[in-house]
Amino acid sequence: MALTYLEAIREAQHRALSTDPSVFIYGQDVAVFGGAFKATKNLSREYPGRVLDAPISEDAILGVAIGAALEGMRPIVEMQFADFSSLAFNQIVNQAATHFWRTGVPCPLVVRLPSGGTPGSGPFHSQMMESIYAHYPGLVVLTPATVGDAYSMLLEAIALDDPVIFCEHKFLYYHLKEEALPQESLPVGKARIARMGRHASVVTYSAMVHEALRAAADLALEGYEIEIIDLRSVKPIDSDTVLASVARTGRLLCVGESFPWGGVCAEVVARVVADGFNLLDAPPQRLNARDTPIPYHPNLWAAHRPTASAIAESLRRLLRF
């Protein structure tokens, strides 16, 4: 029986609820309705009193999660859309992220962020927030790109004693399928080589892994072998795997769906330049979304975010250098 990325997220929550009595789920419409995307479907029925609808109060929702975590619970918060987590920003970055360092008392919670663009979603239902949260000390920021990672990394996130921002990509919810859930997986903090290659490295994460894989397939027809690194976790970031890949290929393109100013791609490029300058045969490049709000119309949206063809085009320029 094939499982989707979304079902994997539901299964991970199901397993966490069944194995750990300190886990509960809190968010808007998550109880009987099962969440805006049905990521918590049937869970309130199976675990009465542990999957709770919250008022439309993102700040207070996070405050509740933090307070509960301090008392030994392991809350999972579902933000209806990643974009709305800006309303909980203060609690996340000033309260949750600073807590262990300030007091020595851990604040174990998971904020699930349904992230990224889908056609027609527009400026306020499409955002990627990983670069914003990764900027703050005290947070773990995860960006699973596969069904297996959605499952295993969510379970790992719930078990971690740190606050975790779990960026799950809406574009992958229904399309991505695997035959079974993984029996074992890479730990959080380790990147994965999604495709081996020797002419250039693409370092990416989340939905862009799949765009990059398609671009690599195109370039294979042109005789280039592109290596694709799936970061899996953007904080911590696995610089070793990235540098080892650049050592093999000599060329780096970093691809992210978030806005171009600063962020994860800039961080990867900065690390490679600082620690692997001698490995580079060409200036490292990055490809992000455009520096405008995310457009509504599919024609504009497709030109706003990096796509397989845009990635392939960037790679051709990089390979010509």
Add this chain to the structure above:
Amino acid sequence: MPEVSVAAVAEAERLRGAYRWMLLARRLEEKISSLYHSGKIVGGVYLGRGQEAFSAALGVSLWRGRDIFAPLIRDMAGRLAFGEPLLDPARTYLGSVLGPMRGRDGNIHRGRPAEGMPAMISHLGSMVSVVCGMLMARRFKGDLEAVGAACVGDGATSTGAFHEAVNLAAVERLPLVIAVANNQFAYSTPTERQFACRDLTDRAAGYGIEGHAVDGTDLAECLMVFEHAVARARAGHGPQLVVGTLLRLTGHGAHDDAAYVPEALKRTPLGRDCLERAGQHLITRGLATPEELDRWDREVTEEVRQAVATAQQDPVPEAAGETWRALCSDLQP
């Protein structure tokens, strides 16, 4: 021998006890203020002068080890009354590594979250929902007895965080006491630039919760109202909004001379010093003698001297010894 009821004895003890916490807080803050002005404390110093009665009354109404108390910047009296060790404020203001914040955070940003006293952040209103979460955790674990109190001032009532948290507490019917010290100014901003409702207590009706107004300069009245509110919350009647009306008898911080507070306002009943009032109350009702109050003053002054002397001799943090790790798990960021 005249008959004295058990309740009257208990009330006298509560009043005497609360007064002593007020006095300890006042003397401690005077010492901290003088250390600040002599350059021995870096960063902010925020004083609760004028708010000790309201704060201490809440602190003594809660049970340490069972309840939750989330103080704000003017709750030295409530913190001590709830059970914060005297060394905690001394060490946190002086940056001792032996204090609960180990020099990583300072002044009023301190707490013992594992002991029911969360460490406030500066963003006003944001501790209220944290207390909600602590209470929900207690409920998940089957503890239906704990009460949580969150302290704010008039300024924090204007924040979205405050509104979200009080509404959420009402929806969940949490045993939460929200203590609003309306001290007439948020830093320099007077209440008429802060809110337009007649009385902050009126907001309780809008949230569907119980509200209580109290003269925040009157210790006996504060004790009565907080004991009632805590009992109502504990008995399952949902969140309780307690608004104390008083005047901040100091600047926003030790750096602020509060020149913007009109002299005429200070001469109104609002401007009465709650500590003096409480002392007079004890003497007038025969619950303490002037000699006793003097003795307590000498005692608490000595306690403060010892705590500060200890904290001043404590080791301070060294950058080389700092882990510089914000994560609790062993992930390498």
